Amino acid sequence: MKGEQVEVGEISRESTRPSQSVRVLSLLDFILRIIAALGTLxxxxxxxxSRQTLSFVTRFTRFRAVYKDLPTFTFFVIANSIVCVYLVVSLCLSFIHIIKSAAVKSRIFLVIFDxxxxxLLTxxxxxxxxxxxxAHNGSTGANWVPFCQQFRSFCDRISGSLIGSFVSVVVFILIIIVTSVAISRR
Amino acid sequence: MKGEQVEVGEISRESTRPSQSVRVLSLLDFILRIIAALGTLxxxxxxxxSRQTLSFVTRFTRFRAVYKDLPTFTFFVIANSIVCVYLVVSLCLSFIHIIKSAAVKSRIFLVIFDxxxxxLLTxxxxxxxxxxxxAHNGSTGANWVPFCQQFRSFCDRISGSLIGSFVSVVVFILIIIVTSVAISRR
Structure with a gap:
């Protein structure tokens, strides 16, 4: 009788342990998503x-720099916005995973989109x-001048804006790993 | 007795079906890795x-374009080489997964590195x-001239070299999805 009780206890402990660790992983996933969303935002x-207008003006031109001057920066803003919206939407599913820790299909769904x-973000x-x-260094080979020498504050701004994005990329890698571990431990 | 046999049959079919589907997924993973490795290579x-030397030479300079002129292209070659070597090495583990379809830890290990x-590749x-x-379009805002007007064959070559890399990125997304599904079905 005593032996039986021990066995039952062990089984129930075995079955709750993975569920608990999956819940912790789900909570971690939720927090990581908030960090990544803030980074992209x-x-x-x-x-x-980011914009800068130089103080001197010639007769015909006003020296002004905005992010839209370069299509790559427009793509950067669009990519970050899309990923930010996705992350906010995915928070709902991530929250459901904290409650329903056994869900697998929806986790795979998240891995795909993640x-x-x-x-896209990278x-x-x-x-x-x-x-x-x-823009900082220019290129002598391509004969491209470094425009950061003129537009210093604009360049500081666009350089700084990269940080949030790269932090989010690293957080995304962590999110995918956490989700994979959660799938394996369900 | 008859009822029992049916039940046993159902259980064994249930247990072999996931194992078989995981084996198919492992084979798919192996093939995708070969495609991605070839793409990056x-x-x-x-x-x-890629290099081009223009036919006219001035007294002091010879107009020549090589990928090393721009550090971004050097990074591109290094990133593709690293990923290619990784993919070739990971083929061993992927091959083991075809045989040992129940392996989970090594699959998560692969997801992390993948x-x-x-x-890195993206x-x-x-x-x-x-x-x-x-290089193709230049930028009037930044006052950067499109050097592709002179170095046409060099530009065609570097543009073409992007294809293999982007194909490999898409294949990588498929590899991560396939591995996640395999982990869930072990």
Whole structure:
């Protein structure tokens, strides 16, 4: 009789342990999504509001820099906005996973979209980073002048806006790993 | 007795079906890895061997374009090479998964590295794409001239080299999805 009780206890402990660890992973996933959403939002706003007008004006032109001058920066703002909206929407599903820790199909659904969104965000961030690097250093081979020498505050702003995006990329990698571990432990 | 036999049959069919589907997924994973490896290899070679020397020479300069002129292209070649080597190494583990379809920990190990490598590859490809787009169209805002007007064959080569890389990014997304489904069905 005593032996039986111990066995029953062990089985129930075995079955609750994975469920509990999955719940912790789901909570971690939820927090990571909030961080990534804030990162992309900050990046989109920082880039989207960056503009600088130089103090000197010639007869015909006013020297002004906005992010829309370069299509890569427009893509960066769009990519960050899309990913931010996706992350906010995915929070609902992530919250459901905290309650229903056994759900598997919806987790795979999230992994699929997370991977695609991570690709989109990485593409936007890297493309913008390549142009920002060119704006800072220029290229003697391609005969491209570094326009950061004139538009210093604009360049500082666009360089800073990359940080949120790259942090979100790293957080996305963590999210995908956490979800995969949760799927394996259901 | 008859009822019992049917039940036993159903149970064994239930237990072999996931194992078989996981084996198919493992085989698919193996094939996708080969495709991605070939894509990154082709990209690295195409970009690494791209060079053009213009036929006219001035007294002091010879007009020559190689991928090393722009650090972004060097990063592109390095990223593609690293990912290609990783994919070839990961083929061993992927092959083991075809035989041992129940393995979970090694699959999560693969998901982690796959996600990181996908990030690296997407970063390299997008950064190079941003510079290639600038080389084709230039930028009036930044006062950057489109050097593709002179270096036509060099530009065609570097544009083409992006294809293999972007195909590999899409294949990477498929690989991560396939691995996640395999983990859920073990």
């Amino acid at each position: 900050a990046s989109a706003i920082a880039m989207g509001t 991977t695609v969104m991570m690709g 593409a936007g961030a890297s493309a913008a980073a390549a142009i920002v690097a060119m | 082709a990209s690295a070679i195409a970009m690494g061997t 996600t990181v490598m996908m990030g 970063a390299g490809a997008s950064a190079a794409a941003a510079i290639v787009a600038m």
